Amino acid sequence: MTFRVDFRAVDLLELLRRPEGKTLEFKRDLSSPAGVVKSVVAFANTSGGVLVIGVDDGSRHVRGVAEPLDLEERLANVISDQIAPRLVPEIEIIPWRGTHVVAVEVFPSPIRPHYLASTGLDAGVYVRVGSTNRRADPDLVEELRRYARGEAYDEQPLPELDSEAVDFRAASELFAPVRKLRRADLETLRLLTVHQGRTVPTVGGVLLFGHDRARLFPDAWIQAGRFAGTDKSRLLDQAEIRSHLPQATEDAIGFIQKHSLHGVEIGPVRHTDRWSIPPVAVREAVINAVAHADYRQHGAPIRVAIFDDRLEVESPGLLPFGLTVDDLHRGVSKLRNRVIGRVFHTLGLIEQWGSGIQRMTAACLDAGFPPPLLEEIGIRFRVTLFTTRVTAPTMDETDRAILNALTENGGLTSEVAAAIGLSTRATRTRLARLVERGLVREIGTSPSDPRRRYYPAT
CATH class of the missing domain: 3.30.950.30 (Schlafen, AAA domain)
Known part of the structure; x- marks a missing residue:
């Protein structure tokens, strides 16, 4: 046969x-x-x-x-x-x-x-x-x-509300560092839409800047906790972050930075505390969770959990239909929330579409950490970033020269530039990359602070 x-x-x-x-x-x-x-x-x-x-x-x-x-x-x-x-x-x-x-x-x-x-x-x-x-x-x-x-949930109109349900003042304040927000921009960004002849807010408009978001979407907030050890048996600190989503993203990242996420590097003679997880990986994990969460779900907010050996960022919702974890590793991405994604992109929180997971992975590997663990757990999605280095960070001669130039007292950009023989601009770019990878710390009043000092992250 x-x-x-x-x-x-x-x-x-x-x-x-x-x-x-x-x-x-x-x-x-x-x-x-x-x-x-x-x-x-x-x-x-x-x-x-x-x-x-x-x-x-x-x-x-x-x-x-x-x-x-x-x-x-x-x-x-x-x-x-x-x-x-x-x-x-x-x-x-x-x-x-x-x-x-x-x-x-x-x-x-x-x-x-x-x-x-x-x-x-x-x-x-x-x-x-x-x-x-x-x-x-x-x-x-x-x-x-x-x-x-081909529609997104956060583009759906909320016809029971009027256009004033979107807090224009709050939106304007968050957009101020980027550009002046006009009322007409609310429709361009799809925070408002025309439905049956009326201008009404979209789901995304209320999620981002709604006066009544807490009532309509009671789980659209971030629960953050710092735990002792490697499980949730003892809580050291916690925060309920309920600010507007763009600000909530920054507040969650600030909570993680507050707890400094020091890990342990195992050496031949002694254990050395090292600043763990590249900041760029932390930002990508938190921003992706907020931008891709399934806000239809009820019962659990976005969660950020810090342990001694890892950071877990968990959001409600399966991956968008047609997408698998393997697709994410290959750089394939589907934006669940188009309004939130559009606003985050305009605010500079999302730099390049579909590159977040790959950028997160590259930053971890370059800094000597394991790659992020991506998991669908029930109907939630979790990103785990580990805080113990498994290999030496990837560095070239210029990176090593910068780290050698930084002492316990830190250094200004101009001082580091003079020590390594590069221009101030080129040195600033190099320092920013080392900060993103968690190899250098920066302290200053703002990103543009001319007296900003850089320290080795040890």
Whole structure:
């Protein structure tokens, strides 16, 4: 008997090396078609995935299937009959050491949400959360619809409010260091929008600068804590940061800086306290959490937790549909909140679209720290930055010369420039990079303070 086989699309050996998760599931057989259908729906609604039939999900033992062609036909019929709108995944028969398995490759669907035809749209929509399928609540179903329409939640109008719900004075004060804000800019930035002939605030407008944000979005704030040791058994300090989101971002970063995040570098003779985590990585982690949080969710704010060995920044919401953690490492990004992203970009909080994770990773590696750990935990997303160096920082001769020029008394830019033979401007740029990587500390009244002094971060 000859089977139709495609060796290129699915690499079974590579799949067997991976754990089950957001985009992969193993099934021993097709004895329970309902579970298979739920997985196919969840993959299509979330980020796509591969379902392999003929493999024990616990042991990864490849049992194979007895009649792969019959199974392929049965699968195609089950998927066609039991899922709406109709899905047509790739079904492949893959040979394996004298037997065969059947793989169903599901791509992220442009016509979300898909659902079980037997239970309907209200109760039959599933999404992938880790290695499980979760039934979507009405808010998540509406999010899937918005995604299919190319809309963002924070662009939605709030017709029950009027334009004065956005605090123009607060917005103007936060924009003042960048530019003068005009009332017409509120519509350009989509803080306000026209809905049925009336100018009303958007969700993003209220989240960013709303007078009544606390009532409408009670979880749009940042909970920050400093814990003793490496768990949450003893809290040393905490803050509830409820300022407007652009200011809340800076306040959260300030809380982290306040606790100085000193880690330990293990040396051959003694342990040396070192300033840990590059500031640029801290900023990116906090800004990304605020800009990408799912503000539809209720019950938990954005959380910043500082431990002796790490910093955790956690925000509500799965990754945007169609996105995986591996995509983030490759620099792929999808902005969940376009209004917040647009305002943060204008304020200079977001420098370059889609580069935050890569910039965070590069800063950690250059400074000798492990790369950030990115995780979807339930329906939340967490970034963990570790505070113990595992390698020596990456430095060239100029970097070393700067560190050698800095003493316990610190140095002005002009003094460092004279010591290393570079211009003041070039030295200032070098110093800024060393500060971002956590190798140098700076102390001054403002970024433009001419008497700003730089110190080795030890």
